[in-house]
Amino acid sequence: MSRTEEESETTGRPRTYRDVPVVGIGGPVGSGKTSLIQRLVPYLQTGDRQLGLIANDILTQEDATVLKEAFAGEIPDDLVQGVETGACPHTGIREDPTMNLDKVTEYAQAYPDLDLVLLESGGDNLAATFNPELADYFIYVISVAEGDDIPRKRGPGVVDCDLLVINKTDLAPHVGADLDVMERDTEEVRGGRPYVLTDCKDETGIEAVAEYVEREVLFA
Structure with missing residues (x-):
């Protein structure tokens, strides 16, 4: 039981979004955010650990x-829900995260033992970041297919996230991307902050991402 869960039980107050850690997962359209979540969940949902998932889209419930x-049969249906922002995706995760905060609160009250929520942003640009009131930990996903110059463009998502994921490494030879260049530029712009190279198809790097989440969020 987390400290916030103990405090809510002691005070008798209803649980809110403050009582459940949230990992925000952002990145451009097609970078592989949904695929990353699909691969991460089996690593994180161990033992009796309970996860909730939220997917943001502008006008649909697609993701x-x-x-x-x-995750049918593995995660309760009402713990996998979409938020339709009705505007640019960053609005619902940065400027006014109310809809997402309300959804996390809904989860927290319905499931007192909920351990973690993975919250996916809708596809956005390199400037997208999460409001610190919403996400305790921020993962930003970029795709090798977007070009090996993405890291050195220094978007706030790339530079400021807690963990940068460089995804779809298997496509590098097919799109003319140089992974060595991407790593070099990433190390320069992030100043030593962590990053992981991943390929969701064969799960390369997924365990490393899960280890960061466990160490920095679940066991922090």
């Missing part, structure tokens, strides 16, 4: 539907 189908 939430994908996750519901992927």
